[in-house]
Amino acid sequence: MFLVNKYMDTFVESLNNNTETLTKKLLEIRTYDFSPEIELLDFVVFMDQSSFSIRMFTMDRDNNEVFKETEDSVLFAGSEGIVSDVEISHISDEQLDEFYSFYEENEEELASKEEKAIGEWFQNCWKNTVVESLNLPSYFVFHDAMKSFDLTAWEWIDDDEKWS
Structure with a gap:
């Protein structure tokens, strides 16, 4: 049997x-x-329900990705994987049906808690590594979300605000 608190403990781990x-x-x-x-x-x-990835995109203010002009350019532009396929639940094949039922029944609560945990985790790592030395406005966002976390102002904003 799966429990929300136990699942979240594994998730944070x-x-x-x-x-x-x-x-x-x-x-x-x-x-x-x-x-x-x-x-x-x-x-x-x-x-998704079993893993997540974070990808960095280099953007202009018109919400367009900026790419390298030429392959031999020493300047960075484009997208890059930051972390890939982080497994968030260690479920055996025999438990998959039970897990998906549990997740479906608790999806709203779990999704909210997962997003909060990932956001805090990313923000803590950012704070300890990048915040003072990166001279570009930077944002943390869940794919297709309406809010972004402004890593400079240290607050959640409407996603449209970062493009203005």
């Missing part, structure tokens, strides 16, 4: 197990020489 990976990648990003056409960085979380 998975995040903690990936802190070093995220921290190393954020430290690496600090060293990038970004293309001058880039006006903001967008760190986007892609989730």
Whole structure:
């Protein structure tokens, strides 16, 4: 039997197990020489019921991704995986049906708690690595969400605000 609190304990443990990976990648990003056409960085979380990934996109203020002009350019532009396929539930094949039923019954509560946990985890890693040295406005957002976390102002904003 699955319980919300037990599931969330496992979820947070998975995040903690990936802190070093995220921290190393954020430290690496600090060293990038970004293309001058880039006006903001967008760190986007892609989730499903068993895993999530975070990808960084280099964007302009018109909500267009900025790409490298040429492959031999030393300036960074484009998108890049930050963490990939972080497993958030360790479910055996025999438990899959029971787990999906549990998740469906508790989806609203679980999704909210998962997003809060991932957001706090990312923000803590960001605070410990990037905040003072990156000179581009940067945002953390869940794919297709209406809110973004402004990593400079340290607050949630309507997603449209970052494009103005």
